[in-house]
Amino acid sequence: MPLARHLLGPALLVATAALLAGCAQPGQLGHESEAAPSASAAPAPTTEPALPGVPDVPVTQAGSDAQGRLDRPVDISTPGPAELLVRTEVLQPGQASGWVRHPGTVITVVRSGTVTVQRADSCEPRPFGPGEAFFLEDGRPNELRNDGPDPVVLTRSELLAPGAPEREPVEPAC
Template sequence: MRIPFRVALTGVVAAATVLVGPTTAHATPPGPGVSGRVIARTTVGDTDYVLRELTVPPGQATGWHYHDGPVYAVVRQGTLTHFDSTCASDGVYPKGGTIQEPAGPGYVHLGRNLGDTPLVLDVLYVLPHGAPFSQDAPNPGCPFE
């Protein structure tokens, strides 16, 4: 089941694949070494579908953010510890785990790598055409970034 999910993510964007070099993850503020690489992208109507590999080094975080469209991810390596704006963990996702993030500023969140190996995610962004991968958000008052 885990491999078909990744294949399905890739298939959604495979129609018009564009390979792009490394980019920096967008969040407030991402930890040192957090990076992203676009694997594929396509636009259908007013919606951009972007498949991206996101890497979070041990002890680092994505920064507080939200997305303008839904996001779907598979943990390829490591463990994702996910926090919502109440500062509570709303999920821990080991290798092979899947996560879905709803859209909008009402879902501010942060991903952390609390493990000792790099966290690697395959992420499908379903965004309004031209929207950034994420929108910066201030720390909602949590004792961590």
């Protein structure tokens, strides 16, 4: 029984993603349609409404396929119903997320560029490059920065309690 409980979170995440992908029609969820521009003509990023104290982060439609490798085991569980958010974001050179906490678990894949992740529990900045992924635990403050010369494209998957915000600003931890 402990093994089944340990696998329930990842199984739920995979099943939800498969269900959403299976229901997508051309032009939805990042799938290209006949009317969609070619891959060489990337759409201009849009900006999500800012939360107080959290900088605007451009959101791009970079497609739906992102794969990255996590360097350690991940244990995901929710105390009740959850919403799955999948979002692709762009950090321009010199841009940072500001210190935030996510009221849910987050797995992020780096699609391009190099992002620096700083977590409150260690304060040691750690770079992640293309094809790498990182896990942010529920409620632990962190900051993401683009210290490089090129834009960083990230795709994150987040499990949230229904109605919870994606992120909340916090005081700098390091």
